[in-house]
Structure formats: structure tokens, C-alpha cells
Amino acid sequence: MQAASVYRLFRRADGSAASVRIVVIAMIAIAAALTAVGVVRVTHQHEVLRLGFELSRKSDHVRQLKEARRQLELEHATLTAPDRIRRLATQLGMQPVAPDRIRIAHPNQTAQR
Secondary structure, eight states, X not given: OHHHHHHHTTOOTTSOOOOHHHHHHHHHHHHHHHHHHHHHHHHHHHHHHHHHHHHHHHHHHXXXXXXXXXXXXXXXXXXXXXXXXXXXXXXXXXXXXXXXXXXXXXXXXXXXO
16 A cells, blocks of 8 residues: 555656656665765764764863973972072082172173183
């Protein structure tokens, strides 16, 4: 009964039925089109999933890099603290210099002499 109703879709205007060959070709074309649409949709969904995973990995990498930067900034601040440098210099036998004995050497001036 159902095949007959599908077959009626291909009835010609003059009332005669279309050939079975035309009906089969039309059904194959429709099935191929539906399959193509399904494949395209699945491909897009797969691409979205792949990009989501990649975004997640990149976000984790950015988070790790931010944490490493924070640790390096903390280490830099600790190592360059004036009190620490002063303490280390004193342990090495260095002494503070009077401000009037400080000379600033510029690279251009020393090269000309």
C-alpha cells in the first residue's frame, strides 16, 4: 500500500504511470541526497568536537604558561630584592661606597678615549 502511494507521486499529468525505471532512479537520487546530507552533518559535528578538544588543550596550555610566568615573576622579585642583594654583598666582603665616589661609565664615552 505504501509503495503504491509513493508510486502515485510519479504519475504523469495525463494519468499514465511513470516507468519503474524513473521511480527507482528518483528514489536512488533521493537516498543519495539524504546520505550526503547525513555525511556532511556528521562531518561538521566531528569537526566541532575536534575543535572543542583542541581548544580545551590550548586553554590548559595557556593556564600552565600563566602559572609558570607567575612563578618566574615571583622568583625574579625574590632574587632582585635590594635587602637580599645587600646581604649577599656583605657576606662576600663588599662594602657600601660613598655617593661621591660613584662614577657612571657610558659605553660611547669609554670607546672614544
